[in-house]
Amino acid sequence: MPLYVAPSAGFCMGVKNAVTKARDIASACIEEELPCFSLGELIHNHFVVEKLSEGGLKVAQSIDEAMGCALIIRSHGVSEAVLEEAKSKARAVYDLTCPFVKRLHDVVKSYSSGGKPIIIIGDEKHPEIIGTAGWCEGEVYILNSLEEVKSLPEQAENALVVCQTTLQPSKWDEIIAEIRKRFPSIKEKNTICSATHKRQLEAQELAKKAGRMIVVGSKKSANTLKLYDSCAKLCKNTILVERAEEIPSHFRTLTWDIIGITAGASTPDWLLKEVVDNMNDIERIESPEMEAQLEGSKQAAAKAAVKEEPSEEKSFMDQVADSMKRIRNGQTVQGKVVQITEDEVCVNIGYKSDGLIKRSELVDKDVALGDTIEVEIVKVNDGEGNVILSQRNIINRKAWAEIKEKFEAAEYIEGEIKEVVKGGLLASINGVRAFIPMSQVAPRFTDKLQPFVGQKAMLKILEIDEAKKRVVASRKAAIIEKQQQEKEAAWAKLQEGEVVKGIVRRFAAFGAFVDLGGVDGLIHISDLSWNRTLTPADVLTINEEIDVKILSLDPEKERIQLGLKQLTTRPRPWDNIEEKYPIGTILTRKVVRLSDFGAFIELEPGVDGLCHISQISLHRINKVEDALQPGQEVNVKVIAVDPEKKRISLSIREALEDAAEDYDGEIPGEEFGDYSEPEQDEE
């Protein structure tokens, strides 16, 4: 007879918290001789109410009954007005409203503060709904069925829709979908607490497998009745009992059936234990095998069960919980996401209570139901039974570890610049804030910091103080070091005489600077081109990639001399001279020097022609300098070309005569025609 108890059977966190605290408060009040009341029965279970009453907690039906006494507000919560009245009339008020319900109050109060309406899906007679409605400052519409959606007035369009914390998720989905048909852009906030749904799901899973199913709880509790209904649909042998003695005898016969047990949220541990003990205590043993089986079941149950009375500190459920995962603050565990609300995410970490992560502590913003995530236990118990979790702490811890490692190794780490602050920039290194002083922003000082915001940058950690959560970093140091490393790597690769690629970066009067990948070299103007008259801009363009020859390297002075012209063939001016200067061509050129027998005229750099004294003028001249001066520009005619001897004979006279053919007037000096041509000197 395998016996299984659903893990979430019994008190939920809110009820457990209320019962435990109420018992302690009542006992403290007895010592102070102060009567202590709860406003209404603390929970829907008269056995618990009776036990609390024995411990000094009475039930008040109105605040006036508790005038001048201690008054406990139960986990369902009350309206704001009732709470204020209680504070004004009772001597001490203990508000044990469940944190989930309290959050619901906060949500409706905040949204309705400007008079905006609220729609609550839930049972209008339930104390939680009555209390929640009392925190709304505008109109409140309470509905509990699809039909009722039709009755919503038009002004409900601006409402926020919330729900009873114990509402079935499927009911929420149905009704919210119906509301959306009428008001497509209505705002909604699912305020369901996962405890009830989780209990239902676990009970249903058990009921599917069980031959017999026992639901323990008050027959007056709506939630226990719902639990019973959902189990009865899946297991026809389901019973609802308040005490063990109600279990019918046919349920207590020994069979091979699985027997499942679950309990409503108001069922105390000791009642659950009573039922488990009772089911283990089956008298009829049919065979040695069965006896062994029974013994095994008993031992298993005994491991979880407790011999002490229910009022003892260590309850049955605590022991069951003890057999579950143990956790401690600071521990990292894996958990499954079981509920997501706007403000927080509920994670099943295999502990007796689910854990809560506030949105601000959640790093994985796209987390979805059913995802397994890694979380850190911030607090095993926040005082209200909640396990507080964080994802951010894990990331922060990893980030700090990496920052420390990089600091110690003097390595860089990437950060993102987030904002300009007084005196510098604030960067985020995997979520850890790092300050970059203004002097450490860039290699050249700048106080124009806004353009850096949003940039990713490699940072060097200058200082860390984990206790004070302080990191000082330098972008400048990282850039300078990186440049230095690149420079050294580039120098190591350079060899005199090699041809390398480079990018033209800037021009100067004396040459052009070329980036060789971390180091700059200079092409002196004399090494740019064979034609010395050309400037850097005539030959190159900025950012152009070129091949250059390394002429010399001076690592000490960090000077690299580059050559461009060395990669081109030096032009030979006398090549193809006859084609360049055919006989009869008339050119305008400058006289470069004079001699006794004529004038040398430059046709191009490296090519001078001779104009013999007899060819200088139309009339006879005695001295060359009588007709010409160096630097003077003249028209000359090519009259002879000797490539081998590198001689070109020119004639100013013939150029003049050719010009005269088109001229009608008198030609000066025409009367002089006597001249003789001396030998031309070799260059």
Ligand code: F3S
């Ligand atoms: Fe609170 Fe959820 Fe229980 S709302 S009272 S923990 S069912």
